[in-house]
Amino acid sequence: MAGGVMKDRMLDFDEPPKVSLAQLLLARKPGLKAGEDIPRLEAHLRSCIVPTVPEYRSVCGLIEGPLPILYPQILAEPLHLALANHPDMPLPAMGLVHVRQAVAQIRPVLEGEEVGISCWMEGQRTARRGVEADIHTALRDVDGLVIWRGISTVLSKHGPGDGLKRQAPEQPPLRVHRSAVWSIPGNLGRQYAKVSGDWNPIHTTALTAKLFGFKRAIAHGMWTLARALGEMDQDLPTHSVGIMASFRRPVFLPSRLRFESGELGDTLGFELREARSGRVCLSGTVNPLVR
Amino acid sequence: MQKPLSIQPISLPPAAQRVSRQAAFAEEGEKRNRYHLPTSLDSASPVGFRMRVPLSTTEVNSVLPLLCLERPKGFVAGPGPTEQELFEEASLGVLSSRQSTNFRGHRQVTVGPTESKRVAELLRSLDHLEGPVLDGAAYTHICLARPYRTPFTFLLTFVGHKKGLSLGTVPLRGIRKTLWHEDDIPTIGYLQHLHLGIWMDAMERAALVASQGARRANVFSAPFCTEARRREHAVVNDELEAMVGMTDRERRLGWRVHLVTQVGAAQQEISLPKSTWRKLGANLLSFRSERIQPGVNQEEKAPPSYHGRQDMDVSDDTAFQAGRAGYNAFAHWAGVDRVKAKELLLMERVDVLTDGGKQRLREIRTELGEITDRVVETIPLWADLPTGKLLSSSAERGRKAFALAGQRIYIGGLDRKDVEASGLEWNQAVRAFGAAAARSALYCELAGVTELPAGCDLLAGICLMAGPVNQNDVGKQFFEYQDLLANAYPGKQPTSLLVWTLKAKTVADPIGNEEQLMNPARKGALVDLRCGPHEVVSLRRGERLSAMRKRQGRVNAERAFGEVGNFVVDAQGKEIPGNCGSAWPRAWAEEKVWPVES
Secondary structure, eight states: OTTEEEETTEEEESSOOOOOHHHHHHOOOOOOOTTOOOOOEEEEEEEEEOOOOHHHHHHHTOOSSSOOTTHHHHHHHHHHHHHHTSTTOOSOSTTOEEEEEEEEESSOOOTTOEEEEEEEEOOOEEETTEEEEEEEEEEEOTTSOEEEEEEEEEEESSSOOOOOOOOOOOOOOOEEEEEEEEEEOTTHHHHHHHHHOOOOHHHHOHHHHHHTTOSSOBOOHHHHHHHHHHHHGGGSOSSSEEEEEEEOSOOBSSEEEEEEEEEETTEEEEEEEETTTOOEEEEEEEEEOOO | OOOOOOOOOOOOOOGGGOOOOOOEEOOTTOOOOTTEEOSEEEOOOSOOSBOOOOBOHHHHHHHGGGGSOOOOOOEEOOOOOBHHHHHHHHHHTTTTSSOOTTOOOEEEEEEOHHHHHHHHHHHHTOSSOSSOOOSOOSEEEEEEEOOOOOHHHHHHTTSSOOTTTHHHHHHHHHHHHHHHOOOSSHHHHHHHHHHHHHHHHHHHHHHHHHTTTSEEEEEEOGGGSSHHHHHHTHHHHHHHHHHTTOOHHHHHTTOEEEEEEEEEEESSOOOOOHHHHHHHHHHHHHHTSSOOOTTOOOOTTSOGGGTSOOOOOOOHHHHHHHHHHHHHHHHHHHTOOHHHHHHHOEEEEOSTTSTTHHHHHHHHHHHHHHHHHHHHHHSOHHHHTTTTSHHHHHHHHGGGGGOOOSSEEEEEEEEHHHHHHTTOOHHHHHHHHHHHHHHHHHHHHHHTTBTOOTTOSOSEEEEEEOHHHHHHHHHHHHHOOOOTTTTTOTTSOEEEEEEEEEEEOSSOOOOSOHHHHHOGGGTTEEEOOSOOHHHHEEEEETTEEEETTEETTEEOEEOTTGGGOOBOBOTTOOBOTTSSEEOOOHHHHTSBSSSSOO
């Protein structure tokens, strides 16, 4: 394996692995059958230097400062793909739907800082129309201390679902402090792909998105979340931050979205809705982390 | 010298008559009308839909000196502006000074202290300056405008042609309008200058309010008020146009430099509590957040609050002070004394409260109706029929723009001969007239929020209308009617320019644009036609011009002075989604625009 060593289900890399779209597309995955579990799979990048990311900031509308809070997810993306492409990973990578994202930033990550990245996944949960799996990510500083954690929850229909509709927990109403309408251009998917390296065809063009069952290209969930965090700006905790977000429905490109944020009980809540229909595309909360 | 003003509050109606808009969102399946709140607002404008903020008599009296500002005598050294200060200044200036919402004819390029020195040198080389050019400007606004062109002026292209000749004369007029910026009727040309006058008057206050009394504006208009004056100073004009990056295409479209405003730290700061400045700023935007139409909302479908009688009136004292504010503004901008200002400004009061007012109003309505009939009759069929009679039906719809309703209605204008005999340039006098109209209206609007009680949206509303005088001008130019002011001033040759309609009431008008609320394709969402800062304001840093509040793929969503929280809500306190906006990132807002201090 280029740049890395495979020890059973643990992948170690000295530099970010390269997994091509063709590899993911052509990989034959059986899916998950009843009684089967996703085995524990790990991938580690020993060290990398956090780059400066002006283009990423520009595409996501973020101000200058420490590394944007979601950028570690992009740093970890090659490892995620390596896990998805692992021969023991039963679920096909194409068709995994990102449904939730949790982030804990213990302290701001700095551009130019040396970090190590670890990713792993193990097991799954039964969902209504398939199975959900969590991909864990951790960034460590040179002293080995975890400075950032992420959990990406993906849904695959290539597993046995239980058909049960789950009720979302009841939430207090959002007391809106910010309310803005965004115009999302049709080429956003390609713009984001250039800065994130994620050229998933469902994001890049309407034609390729149609091949995967979407009526138009859809915005990358991590873009919508990054843009939402950028909109909240000074409302966000400045140092240690916890974020929970649910991607409720795809954001088709181009589109107009309405962003709202404000008090949600004791937390800072946010929602992104289709401007016309009012249907929620993304919702979440932000909290200061208590260490 | 301008005379000081004092507030004359509007008397409250009996408690039972104190009603407010109480607009509601349409229920699921309910047919929308203009009395409903829009489902959302999509806008980069700093204005949004605002409610008026009550001010105490003391607060209003403390801000009234802002309605009689003299030119600053000098600037002192002071900190350069933050991006937020410039945004708020533009919000009270170019982004909200009164102009038709469907006409984007104003732009502003703001240059920093280094270029301001050069602009000052250029200004000093000009004739016709209204006052001394000052050293030490922290920044300078170079203000551009183009001729007034809207769907209404497109319609005018087809008006007033002879049958049989129209196939030739309509295209000819269209060409003359496009290439030489000629106007169909003179008052359309004057609209540009009225709007400029409103803008320059707003800029003086905007600099003060945005800086909380720390900065003053020194506005120059007269050297740029005619093509002839621009030609006199072609070299200066060329350099200013280069500074703002004007292209040949923009020049062909009629864009020109019309105002230059130096802004610098005031020698004497105006000290008011911060809360007063912020409430004033929020109020100035609230006055511009809806199109005021006093008295024309009592249609059948209107909610009960619009139908009830309200025993209240604009007193003579209030009207007197409003008039004083107007004369102040005219004297200030025209550079004449107040006696001369009173001589030059022609006013006729035509409301039902005056002797013979009912009859006079009826005559005006009849005359404007007749002119509309003749316009509809004479629109060439070859243009009207292929468009499904769009032109004639648009002309018909225009009737509602000429409605004259209100407790006090004034027609105002100028006599060109008198103006020129006074040594004034006509366009500059028209600008001064626009400033006078805006300032007198602002006085009334402030009176309308003074000691505003809970349960009332306002105490007085005012509407400045050009529609009736434009229609009268159509009659003058094509159908041999006389000016609206001709009977009131028999010895003169008046040109009426604006109509004020003023009414004391506690219910604000419906929000927004009826068509957009009721157009099924829009589903009740309101697309605000007001500009965002990135569309009309540019900042020059070094050789680079950048749009204000367009950065990293984002554009402004902030409502200026939004922390005052005067956003329109329904009776349950529910906001219009998108209306309260979202503050611009603080790190960007707090940046010094030109890091070197002036």
